[in-house]
Amino acid sequence: MLTIRTATRDDLPAVAAIYAHYVTETVVTFDENPPALDAWHDRHADLSTRGLPFLIAEADGEVAGYAYATPWRPKPAYRHTVEDSIYLSPAWSGRGFGSALLQAVLDACTDAGLHQVIAVIVDPGSDASAALHRKHGFIEVGRLQSVGHKHNRWLDTVLMQRTLRDRR
Template identity: 45%
Template sequence: MAAAAPPLRLRAAVESDLDAIAALYALEVREGVATYEYDVPDRSEMRRRWRAIVEAGYPYLVAERIEDGAARFAGYAYASAYRTRIGYRWTVENSVYVEPASHGCGIGGALMRRLIADCTALGFRQMVAVIGDGSNAASVALHERLGFKLAGVFPGLGRKHGRWLDTVQMVLPLGDGDVGEPDPGVPGLK
């Protein structure tokens, strides 16, 4: 019988989380293809990005595994503007990153379920997943389990680590989705 996963705490990210967030993102920039960024942003840039997202009214979450009474950073997720034009203000793009040691423990799913709930409560109507490298089966499967549907695959849209990479876009309706009138007071572009 497999051991039960340690308890998990999800909460809003705070400035003291930025070192762990920056380190996890730096690993993905250097070694992965979930982001097509080439240069690792320093802590001040990560702080600027975090503040911009939070000040615009989007949720930014941290997951902590509780082990032996101590909280250990396990990952983060946030929503941000899908595009900057005003007509997209009811649509968010999600980002989720999980520490390699915590892959397969349900942390990405827990973060995403909370992010979806928070974005729905804020009045957003669509969530888009932009998945770097179409071969990222784990991310595609996670989003499918959460109800996201394939919107499209863009072949060779990005280039990193000496190869062309496909980009997958998936979409999830939030609340009433594209039916009815949206809340004019939704955060984001105002």
């Protein structure tokens, strides 16, 4: 049974382990070294202070994945725009958990009064991520070519965007 809930400090070692897999084994993140646990504690505290979601997908008593929203850019005019991140433990992928996490993050962002959510997806990385975002109403709005270099190859990023509320 899947439960989506707010992350606690006790979840952060599992979050760090999930992310470390993607850092070392894939190109879906441009980090080249897994962040230390202290960095996850700092991120958790920062997002909590900002009122932004940091959510856990729990299945069979274990952390199956996580998702959060971070500020898109530091300048004040961007304060209503966030970037989402979603990672699943490889053992739990393909079961709809990513979709449940993304919907929960979108709901939390809407509740927080945010306006836009941006997804930055490595291409070629995971086609599943772009498909997941399209399923939840994101549209592709741009491509940055050869902006990352990891595992001896140049990588593009695709920018996808979803409006939560039309405030025009």
